[in-house]
Amino acid sequence: MDATRRGIQTEIVLAATDLDRLLLALKETGYRVYGPTVEDQAIVYGELDTAADLPRGWTDEQDGGIYRLKKRDDAAFFGFAVGPHSWKKYLFPPEVKLWSAHAKAKGFEIEEETANPQKMAFLGVRACELAALGIQDRVFLQGSFVDPVYRSRRDGLFVVAVNCSVAGGTCFCVSMNTGPKAESGFDLSLTEVLKNGDHYFLVSAGSEPGREMLARLPQRPAETEHRQSAAAVVENTAAHMGRTLNTEGLPSLLAGNLDHPRWDEVAKRCLTCANCTMVCPTCFCSTVEDVTDLSGDHAERWRKWDSCFTMEFSYIAQGSLRSSARSRYRQWMTHKLSTWHDQFGSSGCVGCGRCITWCPEGIDITEEAKAIREAPQKTGGKP
Amino acid sequence: MPAQRKKPKVAVWKFASCDGCQLSLLDCEDELLAVADAIDIANFPEASRAFEKGPYDISLVEGSITTPHDEERIHRVRRMSRVLITIGACATAGGIQALRNFQDVEEFISAVYASPQYISTLSHSTAIADHVPVDFELRGCPINKFQLVEVINAFLNGRKPNTPAYSTCIECKRRGTVCVTVAHGTPCLGPVTHAGCGAICPSYNRGCYGCYGPMESPNTASMSGVWSKLGVDRDGLVRAFRGFNAFAEPFRRESEAHERD
Incomplete structure (x- = not known):
């Protein structure tokens, strides 16, 4: 790899106690960081300030129509499967104003929404979610029409993927060939390893911004042993899928x-x-709802999930x-x-x-x- | 500026109800002055003693029909109104007082009143639409004041009101509320309930009580199945569907299906 030859690491080991440094580095680079956090007895996505906001030591049990938050007997940061929220709520907001219009002496004037959201970093994106991101990219960005709302949020997004260390009761990414290991579409990927009293992340860069971020982190070199342990985590997850779907034909x-x-x-x-x-x-x-004020001089068009x-x-x-x-x-x-x-x-x-x-x-x-x-x-x- | 419109003449009428829905109009706070500016309030006893005779451009009707007198009166209101909009669970489904529909009213009367001969009441509490044609029904117990403004607003501007009839779950999911049934095992009527309140109760970790009545395609039998799995017995199911919208057809049928003989 070019980067390795130039002496820039593309894979390092980050001590679990240094995970906060990653959040700090992201924030220093101007990102708002979003990721998993515990709220109302579930692991949802919200804005993160420090690593302490992560669902450390929590996991979930899932089955058809059932989700229960449970305590783990270790201090894993990402020892759970996906929850009720998905990242689409940030890129394709549930409700968003598209434009407003104001009556003039003749006709009306349209004012477009020029939202310029702060750069976002997603921390803890799973392989299936990367695949979903790819699908929504195709829908919103790669067709005949580009969605400006999605575009403005997607551009400059920094993605920190996490390779799954547990399979949820309703997971079937192996059947859909989307996980549990993140193969592409991320800036950084983390594999959390808890082994023999050691707790660390194997961190891989998947892009140039990812490599730059990697350089800002405290690190140990990644050895074969770390890579093997990380691979074993993913293999174990793949072997414990809660569901299967035969996709042949x-x-x-x-x-x-x-x-x-x-x-x-x-x-x-x-x-x-x-x-x-x-x-x-x-x-x-999505659907659109047009609203007016009582005078009828002002109107707004809102887009909502449908x-x-x-x-x-x-x-x-x-x-x-x-x-x-x-x-x-x-x-x-x-x-x-x-x-x-x-x-x-x-x-x-x-x-x-x-x-x-x-x-x-x-x-x-x-x-x-x-x-x-x-x-x-x-x-x-x-x- | 657009041409000045003639202000529509609006009347508010009360039938068997608690007044909570019409008070939503006074509760509009920020929007109240704008509303008062946009319409000519011709009859609204909760707000003013002033009364203008009909006909009216819009009548907002609250309450259900429970007496022979009201059965007559609603026809007069209809005749005087170009547009008749019913507001709230009483007017759209018979309200909580429709619990009488499942019992013998004569028995209540003799048990409650010292001189039952003075009581003139109907055996059933029914929705306004069971008596006269209604142009628009706004659901809820009570109605959502923002939806009320939206309905008046839509009428003034000649557009369709945005009051979707899908499930309350959609409102929960849009606001990011964690499902109380799936994550906590709390029985919730959200999947069979008409949206409109903004999914308030689940956001406070309570199940939906069905205040907005049945949604557009309620699968109440499947809903009862979910509740049964959560440990709710038949009496509990009867009570769940016998709330403010007990006599709305899908809820009525479901509660009767679980009633013991």
Whole structure:
């Protein structure tokens, strides 16, 4: 590697007690740092001041419709799986003003929102979340239209990935080939190792800004032993996935089974509450609401997260196209696992398991896909 | 500046209710002066004794129909009103007083009143829309004052009000509230409840009480399944669905399904 030849390290060992130095270095470089923290008995994402804000010594137990925060018997900083929040809340805000308009003597004047948010650093981005970030990049930045809201937040983002040391009960990144090791798309990646009384991070740089940041940290050289221990952490996580999803031929399998009786079964359980889409790190749908003040002289257009589980989502003249829970669940699942491939060239699912955990009824996308695979009406169809 | 509009004449009417919803209008604080400036309040006994005769451009109707007298009166209000907007759970679903609908009212009357012969009441408490055509229903117990301003505002500006009928969960997720059912095991009616309050209770770690009534496609049977798994028994389910919106059709059916004979 060029950087190594020039004498710049791309991989170092950072003592756990020095993790604060990373936050400090990020803040000194002008970033606001966001990462996992404990709030309301869950690990959510919020602004971090010091490493003490991290969920040190906490973990989670997850299953369909169930999430419980638990104490760990060690002092790991990242010994948990993903929680209810995803990073999209920072890049694709739940509610954002797009523009306002003011009445003039003739017509009206539009004032665009020129938000210039402070540079952000995400600390603790998991491999599945990096994949989700890549998917949202494709949607918001790489199509015919670039979303300025997303662009202004995404530019200059500093990503500190964390390779997972535990697999959550609803995780299936191995099936989706998105984790648990972060391979690319980060500036720095950390693997947390607790072994024989030693507690450290193997830190790798994945970009030039990452290498610069690395140079600012107190460090020991990374030896083979450290790399082996870090690799063992990731291998152990990969071996303990809570769920599996067989993706072989899945897009065409689902496309060929749009009238499968399983859709009726899941519709009996589905609350059409939209929680799955809200927690999904790749779901990108939004609606706009126009508001006026009482005088009618001022108007604003707001963009808000929307969901294919609402009636209004498919509302056209005369009514909603997808009035049944069956059609809405089917739309969501087939989009994620089947038609997403046609639209964006990949699956829309990264295997993070949030839709399973945060469905109050515990509907499991892997179970639904499995049920159709086990008793298909047709073995395949045109997606 | 845009042409000065003629101020619409607005009347506020009370039927069987606690007055909380119409008081939301007075509770508008920052917006109150702007509201008062934009409309001509022709009848609003909670605010003023002044009264102007109809017809009215907008009537805001609070409360449910519980007496033969009110059954007549609502027709007069309708005839005098170009647009009739009902506000609150009483007016849109019969309110908490619709609990009478599940019991024998005659029995209550003889038990409660010393001279029951003076009481003239109906066996059921019903929504305004069960009696006259309604142009718009604003949900909630009480209504959200910002939504009330939004509805008046939308009417004044000839646009559709932004009062979505999806679940309360969407409001929780947008504000980043951790799901109380999934993370704490707290029974919550959010998934079957109409949005509008801004998901207040879960943000204080309480389950949703369903104050805004059924959402657009409520799967109450599945909701009861979730609550049962959390340890709520049949009586608990009956009580959960028999709140301020007990007589809203999906909630009524669900509570009756769990009632013991």
